[in-house]
Amino acid sequence: MRKSRLALLTGNRGFFGQTRKPWVSMDVAKMVRVFEAAGLKPEVMPFHAVVNGVADVRDAVVFYAFSQKPNLRQYIIDTIRFLDNGTNFIVPRYDLLLCHENKGYQELFKRRLGIESLASFFFSGADDLSGYPVPFPVVLKSVDTSNGEGVFLVRNEAELVKRIRGLERQSLATRLDLFRRKYLRRKKQHPYYPDYDNRTDCLQYRDYIRKERNFILQEFAPGLTWDWRVQAMAGKYYVIRRRTFKNDFRASGTKLHEFSREADPALLDFADGIFRKMDAPFLSMDIGKTAKGYCLFEFQALHFGVNSVIKSPGYHSRDGSAWRFTEARSEIETEIASGLVRYLDGREPDRG
Ligand SMILES: Nc1ncnc2c1ncn2[C@@H]1O[C@H](COP(=O)(O)OP(=O)(O)O)[C@@H](O)[C@H]1O
Ligand SMILES: [Mg+2]
Incomplete structure (x- = not known):
């Protein structure tokens, strides 16, 4: 499946992670030499050149760098989705890009490919759990962490809810602000909202800013x-x-x-x-x-x-x-x- 063009999409300044650490790039020139020796003609270009129409990529194999930085991650996802237009051959394919650091979509993609492995659930918050037959003990994983940091073994529902709440924990500054809103604000009146009350407003605000984390539950x-x-x-x-x-x-x-x-x-x-x-x-x-x-x-x-x-x-x-x-x-x-x-x-x- 060789196309006439091979587009190598890099970050800025030719960055193509990763080697020793995510902030250390591979040597793209070295990769280019190997491609050329195999008879391919690689064209190295940054994502922004594709996005802004400076580089026109069609009928090409597209092989691309990645970054864990949230803004770049989104930029790369947008660019690759744009290039996934039927003329290019995206490597690895778009679904696998979405799977990256997203254990939730990984479970969906496995199911789509018929890969039977551990049973699992995928949720966007603790409130979704009720009614699902979760078998305990079960492994809780936040979808976007690594190195075992967001992975816990939970033995019952109470422990599960506590862990999920732990993942949602707000910063000290936010917790202080919530305390202030609840207890320290002067009594206010809103002429157009006669039901207004500081305490209710604070509780509604607390729910609104809750940092819900998507998570999976995977058979242990x-x-x-x-x-x-x-x-x-x-x-x-x-x-x-x-x-x-x-x-x-x-x-x-x-x-x-x-x-x-x-x-x-x-x-x-x-x-x-x-x-x-x-x-x-x-x-x-x-x-x-x-x-x-x-x-x-x-x-x-x-x-x-x-x-x-x-x-x-x-x-x-x-x-x-x-x-x-x-x-x-x-x-x-x-x-x-x-x-x-x-x-x-x-x-x-x-x-x-
Ligand atoms: N379902 C499971 N049952 C038992 N152990 C597990 C399970 N899932 C993960 N683990 C253990 O936890 C570790 C971290 O989980 P993993 O899914 O690889 O997340 P991370 O992104 O944190 O590496 C794994 O290397 C494995 O040792
Ligand atoms: Mg792992």
């Missing part, structure tokens, strides 16, 4: 002392086993990593199955295990952490019906660019 995979991060790079699979802290079910954010030269073929089969359904060149998967087999906690198709690739002693790949480990030191720009080329070469042109 009990008893795990580690999970697996499997990073798929167009046919290469890098595997890390991540241990949890003692007395904590979360492996993300602990930094207790082991690279696996040996991996359970069933784990690789599971990761490979998910990867193929997602139809992307790259996919980072957080995987656990239940009595029923492997399960997917979350995934990212872009702007993933790169340590799993560059610190790994090598990668797994399919060898007929078996799996083979290849010793290799990998450089992220080369893996990204050559992975994209492999993906495009292996792809039929009829993505639905």
Whole structure:
């Protein structure tokens, strides 16, 4: 699925995250050299040039950078939606952009692709819960956090509501302002609103400014002392086993990593199955295990952490019906660019 053009969309000053940290860019010139060696003609351009009509992108493969900064994230989403017009081939596709750092849409997209994994619910506030048969214990995740920060195990409904309220907690300044509105304001009269009363107004205002957070509830995979991060790079699979802290079910954010030269073929089969359904060149998967087999906690198709690739002693790949480990030191720009080329070469042109 090669198009004549390859548009590489970057942030300002050619920024293409991420490497060591989200604020450190990849070396785009290095990627360009790999694309050129593969016979492609990459055109590097910033998002703003596309948005403002300076660059005209059509009939192109569009491969794009990402940013976690809220304004840039929205700018990128707007730009990619604009380019997703039937002439361009967006990599990774728009749905996967929406999945990024949005565990709620991830659950919807998994359902659309028929990926059966852990049962889940997706809500926009605690008030929506009533009437749904939530099985406890359950894992609560705010949709937009990482490193295990918004992930909690909750054992009953009271604990769940308390946690959700905790996610909505207002700043000290706002809490002081609410106190002032409730107790310290002079009694006021509004001639056109005779029912006005300071206390009612304050309570209505408090509900109005409540910082509701979207969240998912995901079936709990009990008893795990580690999970697996499997990073798929167009046919290469890098595997890390991540241990949890003692007395904590979360492996993300602990930094207790082991690279696996040996991996359970069933784990690789599971990761490979998910990867193929997602139809992307790259996919980072957080995987656990239940009595029923492997399960997917979350995934990212872009702007993933790169340590799993560059610190790994090598990668797994399919060898007929078996799996083979290849010793290799990998450089992220080369893996990204050559992975994209492999993906495009292996792809039929009829993505639905
Ligand atoms: N449904 C679950 N059952 C058991 N453990 C889970 C579940 N979901 C997540 N975890 C654990 O919590 C960690 C963080 O969850 P994850 O969904 O990956 O969010 P984050 O974006 O914070 O990394 C995972 O690495 C895993 O160890
Ligand atoms: Mg994770």
